[in-house]
Amino acid sequence: MTRTLAELRTLIDAADQALLEVLNRRAGLANEVGELKRKEGSAVFRPDREAQVIHGLQTRNPGPLKAQNVATIWREIMSACRALEAPQRVAYLGPRGTFSEQAAEQFFGSSIEHIPCGSFDEVFHATTAGTAEFGVVPVENNTEGVVTRSLDLFLHSPVHVIGETSMLVRHNLLRANDSKDGIEVIVGHAQALGQCQRWLNEHLPHVERRAVSSNAEGARLAAQEPTWAAIASARAGSEFGLFTVAHAIQDDAFNRTRFAVICLPQTQPAPEASGRDCTSLIVSVPNKPGAVHDLLVPLKQHGVSMSRFESRPARSGQWEYYFYIDLEGHPSQPQVKAAITELRQLCSFFKVLGTYPVAD
Numbered sequence: 001m002t003r004t005l006a007e008l009r010t011l012i013d014a015a016d017q018a019l020l021e022v023l024n025r026r027a028g029l030a031n032e033v034g035e036l037k038r039k040e041g042s043a044v045f046r047p048d049r050e051a052q053v054i055h056g057l058q059t060r061n062p063g064p065l066k067a068q069n070v071a072t073i074w075r076e077i078m079s080a081c082r083a084l085e086a087p088q089r090v091a092y093l094g095p096r097g098t099f100s101e102q103a104a105e106q107f108f109g110s111s112i113e114h115i116p117c118g119s120f121d122e123v124f125h126a127t128t129a130g131t132a133e134f135g136v137v138p139v140e141n142n143t144e145g146v147v148t149r150s151l152d153l154f155l156h157s158p159v160h161v162i163g164e165t166s167m168l169v170r171h172n173l174l175r176a177n178d179s180k181d182g183i184e185v186i187v188g189h190a191q192a193l194g195q196c197q198r199w200l201n202e203h204l205p206h207v208e209r210r211a212v213s214s215n216a217e218g219a220r221l222a223a224q225e226p227t228w229a230a231i232a233s234a235r236a237g238s239e240f241g242l243f244t245v246a247h248a249i250q251d252d253a254f255n256r257t258r259f260a261v262i263c264l265p266q267t268q269p270a271p272e273a274s275g276r277d278c279t280s281l282i283v284s285v286p287n288k289p290g291a292v293h294d295l296l297v298p299l300k301q302h303g304v305s306m307s308r309f310e311s312r313p314a315r316s317g318q319w320e321y322y323f324y325i326d327l328e329g330h331p332s333q334p335q336v337k338a339a340i341t342e343l344r345q346l347c348s349f350f351k352v353l354g355t356y357p358v359a360d
């Protein structure tokens with residue numbers, strides 16, 4: 001027997017009512033957890049616990065909801081519960097509508113206090129000065145490579161990384177009217193201009209490209225200047241009331257950016273092991289033959305995999321470099337701890353940038 005639309009909607013209403021009751025029961029429990037944490041003086045945000053909750057539910061999910069939907073829904077549920085315990089102030093490269101804002105909401109859920117900043121430097125500053133408890137900064141893009149300013153800022157900042165999130169980045173050409181004609185200037189963040197180079201060379205080869213502090217700032221400018229077009233997200237387009245002149249103009253269809261979530265260690269200690277963790281280090285070795293090779297030996301000996309190895313000039317004038325290394329695992333695992341201890345002895349500079357659950 002097939003059910004009518006009216007019958008199905010009645011059943012959905014009843015399911016929603018039951019859901020609402022369960023969700024409020026959950027929120028009440030989170031409130032109690034919040035009181036306990038206030039008494040203990042412990043951190044509200046526990047990314048390790050949230051990662052475990054989501055992975056557990058995904059493993060036990062009978063469907064038809066997809067695993068990805070389970071993650072999205074529970075991230076929002078936990079965001080709302082967390083906000084009841086205490087609001088989280090999150091700094092990112094603004095204005096409203098940037099990919100950094102999307103990354104912040106993807107990681108924390110939307111129940112956060114937004115602190116949009118004018119530059120990556122400001123995000124670090126807001127996070128260390130206490131204007132924000134957390135910051136979200138891009139660290140790497142699969143077409144443009146590392147975000148050098150973020151990596152350089154990590155070096156001397158007291159913040160550590162407590163999480164990461166990775167996002168598919170789709171760029172659009174946005175304008176105050178819906179025509180591709182008469183565009184004199186294209187504005188966007190330098191990274192975005194780079195990620196759309198091929199499309200721009202082919203479609204608008206003679207138009208000036210101008211780097212601005214963020215894509216959303218470009219969208220804001222394009223809303224005021226009819227001969228300008230901006231490269232930015234659909235979200236920035238709706239934020240500033242722009243037309244999309246061309247969709248998805250990034251050269252790589254799978255253009256992904258990885259963001260790091262930062263905070264002061266006193267705000268939030270390093271997350272405990274979640275089962276799928278990453279440990280990020282910055283190291284430097286004496287400038288002598290074989291030194292970089294030697295770095296890899298403890299990793300091989302203890303069977304620890306390296307998922308990233310980047311170098312940045314040390315600016316000492318001596319051809320010295322800082323290496324940004326991501327290891328798979330958590331220092332609470334004996335083999336990871338042993339590899340890190342041995343690695344530390346080989347380095348002239350050594351900093352654990354953070355240890356955190358791996359992004360999905």
Ligand SMILES: O=C(O)C(=O)C[C@]1(C(=O)O)C=C[C@@H](O)C=C1
Pocket residue numbers: 030033034044045046047049050053077078079081082085
């Ligand atoms: O388990 C906790 O410590 C909670 O505060 C509860 C909860 C949740 O909603 O499940 C909320 C915030 C934390 O980040 C982790 C989980």
